[in-house]
Amino acid sequence: MRSTVVLLAFALVMSVIPSSGQETRHTDSALPNKTASSVPPESASAAKPDYSAESIIVERMDSIYRYTADGTGTRETTAVVLIQSDAAARQYGVLTFPFAGDNQRVEIDYVRVRKPDNSLVETPATDAQEMPQEVTRQAPFYSDLKEKQVPVRNLRLGDRLEYKVRIIDSKPEIANHFWGQDTFGSWAVILSQNIELHVPKAIYVKVWSPEHAPAKTETGDEIIYRWAGSHTEPTVGKDGKAIQREIDPNGELPDIAWTTFKSWDAIGNWYQGLEADRVVPDAAVKAKVAELLAGKSTDTEKAQTLYSFVATQIRYIGVAFGIGRYQPHPAGEVLRNQYGDCKDKHTLLAAMLTAAGLHPEAFLIGAGIRLNEEVPSPAAFNHMITFVSIGGSPVWLDTTSELAPYRMLLQVIRDKQALVVPETGVSKLEKTPAGLPFTPFTNFTAKGTLTKDGTMKAQMEYVTRGDDEIVMRTLLRQVPRGQWKFKEFRRGTVSVARQAIPMQPALK
Template identity: 40%
Template sequence: MFKRVFALLSLVLFSASLWAQSHGNASPDLSQEGLVLERWNESVRAGVQAFGQLVFGYSTANEDLSVDYVRVRRPDGQIANTPVSSAQDFAPDVLREAPMYSDFRQKHISVVDLQPGVTLEYHVVTRVKALAAGEFWYEYSFPTYAALTDGTLQINVPKSREIKLKSPDRKYDTHDDGDRRIFEWTVRNFVPKRSKREEEEDLDNDEPDVQISSFTDWQQISTWYAKLQSERAVPDESIKARAAELTRGATSADEKARRLYDFVAQSIRYVSLSFGIGRYQPHAASEVLQNGYGDCKDKHTLLQALLSAEGIKSYPVLVHSDRKLDTDVPSPAQFDHVITAAKLGENLVWLDSTAEVAPYGLIMYGLRNKQAVVASSDSIGGFAAPHLRFLYKTAPS
């Protein structure tokens, strides 16, 4: 299990410190640094099974991850160190045949002498270059499948920054230290009531325990992602040529959109990598076309570029495949999927090209009527609720 934070750090597992930079003290390239200290009491066998191998994910495109130490502390006080040099660096299995995503990596460390009753300690530092200049966001859920004697989450932010913070079911303490504001959550003597698998399968347990974001409204996120993504969706000559080939003989914009959707859905292999894992910015549309595969944001970007080449406006739509959008905390962390909203006449047609065999205009049941964000810097940007092809939504002019 690992959590990711952009513009802050990668924060893994449970007892941790999180340090958010401000505009004033961020380094010139807007990189952010943070420290993570993890301390676990593995008093049950499930803990050994869950943490016998530690996995830390990071993106070489904008992150640098180092493991300072991994060790177990026995009840008699003796310490068994796991050599940091034993860490193995892998691409996730889903990406082994997708070299376009070679920047996303995982460090795997097999823990030496982990057994019931010992305490697992490790220290990981991740330095992250911000993708949204001067902004940070993070969410966290306390694990409920492992026994803990003492666990702490600490978030340290600039006191002057306006933030959105939500922790409905977990109490926390707040104190100031100079120009910093520190939020701290503590859990003690926790006994698990279910397994890790049961927790992961609980679809009603999808709201994070803690959410924090420096974005103050959803339009900021809509505009930020539109700008981040739009430069990758500019059609070059290869895109224009393929669009012309695919739409030859089509007599309406709707028929052109249908043919272009069918091509991206059926001919571009889908790589199942959640939005925000590895990177938020898609690859260039021409690169996706040349390689013949892409994740959700890449497939949307190619479809947007092809539509643009034929004079059809479209937008990326940020949505989560499972949980409901919490409108109280504007945060990119709330999304794991990207689909397409194509403007045809005065209407929006919702398209999910990752479904591959789904007919034009059909989106999966779990996405229908779910609140989402249309990423755009114009008047169409903002909340939306994707629905079926035959239930048009009138788009703003």
Template identity: 30%
Template structure:
């Protein structure tokens, strides 16, 4: 199964015509595969929205490096949620792909075959790419509305993609996943190639292939049966990291990949005169190399719009740097190439970095398909400074969490360097909130809040507010406050310049809430965890997990809350302080009487980006203790006059 993930365009073009195959052939094809479903316990017991009776892909590689991909799928619709499969959207690149349909139809519960009509097929340019047609006009989507899809009906189609030549001369690669969120009765991948061709493979949770030979060809067939649908868990790793999979590649080593990509990218690193003049303007007056890098990085991040295409979708060759500079937009490899070119004009060396922003690669299998993103590395003494200009809200020196702690391939002038990107420490991703609360006898509070950010939180706050008008920013904050403090009325609001990537985001605001503290006779009960608190334990609701908890980043939140009491009131009972320390994180809550009233301090740190299954029970107890502590109240009493 080809997995469709965020920002990923799966190259499964589909071109369907009514009556392209005689109905007798269609009928025979269906009933040849139908026994698979009848024999499966999954079909009889599953309550999934749909079931794949057959998910079969055949890859044929020819001696001239051209290839053919044949896809055959049979899907049974069980529930209303399964009807989504009636709307087929298949992105493809018309530059190097040609598509032929073998057959496609819907089979009703009564066994009636309904052919697809021509007017149910449309070829469109994705709406998100329409403004960028100058660079990405070859990317299309074939939309198909399958007919007469009802509960109990079956969708079946087979199509083939003919590719004229390999993207990397004399080489091929592919991947296939043997599980999905829907149950799979039969999942099958077949590789057919000349006997003389060799390849490397990575098999995860699947059996070795059945190998057959015929004439001058050798076939490898992998099959997995009766795979239950995957059940998602909160904050679980991406599907590609947990599913049974097959990776194949004929590439010999990473040096081949690096040399190939360098050849593709090098010829596009062209700086015309306007580009050079812009670089000279940016670095004018900058004394150090780091200042120059920062200025050029900020320009590429803020002034060149990012088009969200994964590397490989629009081929692997970036567009010419000068073209991207003038059009002011590009995908990841385009923006990386422009940054490298501009740094080169400034006399600064830098290199493309191929990375997978969703999951770790497997270094034992060299293949371009293991990467979906491209960033930049600048030599920094014995290490590298990594720059990702696709994150338009990421300050210089920071790195998006998706790029951290990843095995990457630095393409250093055609040479391969496999390294791991840094994992930023918890204290590098810090959110500090200072709150002063004035409490009235009726339980009403007025609060002044100041927020300072760094790292991930700087990026997150910038992302939340940057593209909103001032009135929308206030509305967004007001709604956010009311989620944690029902009835909150926002008074003042100020936020730092969000377009200045050199200035970490700071936020200041004030608000009031009636009856926040509960009055009980001559006592008041108030929760000091006003904004930051664990209000839901859904993350640890299950007794056990099948997958790790993936935070992707380490972080720390610190909250300092000063509660000014009304005249004549004092703290009768303060909650006991709590200190929790584990390898994966820390929590500390303290309560202290002061001359003004009460000082509450809360620190919550996650020190590991992933919580393993083995550590889940310990983390669950840790998380539930925090939630319980955050609910605790301070009891105030009115002193006699």
């Protein structure tokens, strides 16, 4: 197996692991989902907590979900937020409501500011502006995901921000199906939070909320579930610092979830219908496979060669419009375009493996999502990889990263449950491998001299195999080769930095 070898200064080696920081943007009820302590408001302690250090106090947060049997529906959010800092006034000065342009629209009942003297400042709905969501502004990703932004008029410290907004699903994502989830918030002090779910009585709907029993009522044609709670613990300590709460390293499950899918196999059946004609190799795909596999005799050699081609020669570009969020393009079209998203790249690889006499399967998985076995739903997945059995041994292949060696899965999708979708037959949950298909290592050597004035001149070699390898390959790939001379980096100078092994998945 090959390794990535880079000659560079020690300071650079120690700093290539990126830190991820993301600004929190509060948007309607879909604010940061953390497991909350749901406490009925009336059971709160008689002693009033000190909220003076809180940036905001959510006095009311109500969400009402309504669905019809064909999968359409609405989500209505009503909120009252007390602004207790200038920073909060700036943060909430623009409200953002995300939606999918192909099948959703946003209706604003009101956005207004209630002043301490009880006077109102209205922000007309006509002030709202639509624009692409942030993720779609970061190439390579193109989608119908949008957001409606409302600049709030005259919001100041001490005001109450009030708004009522509806997201309308005018067309179902999947005909005759719907699913969703919600959580009692702990990201702020929330004095009252109510969640309401209206579903048709005539169809199957699984409602899951093991720790929060709903009040359930029935009308002539629907069932209504209601949950009430609050989060009255301060989120900021007396020292002004945020109170740290324990986070499950495996990810958080929502407090409430619902779905019309009866089983994971039902989701597999749905996806089988979407990809059935897309993974059939056409003449161009067969011809390319014959060209690539000339002289290759074993199934392992064939799989390695085809994986390397799709991983390195088919560019990743996210394209998600309407049903395109789920349905891949035909394999022949992906080959002609030379680009595609994760499901497109899987489709081409699956078609090529099929042409080579193997039997690949789609593997739906959630990167960074904790799968809830009790609630079958497409929301559990945001990524697709390829599964194939070679010589009786399972092989998982992810061509999306474009840089991973053969059979290597990135850490975010290792040791995770996912749905194996065969070409025909029953789909079932399986776990991806917990480890790497090889022994990872990192070696660092340096040879140099130290002058009297403390200057060190040295040649340093950093050899890595494994997760750090992907970080290094990604870093070098994002920087033009002509800029691989790093100057004054952490008070040092690197005169030459080079990659000894080409950026392509190793075949040996």
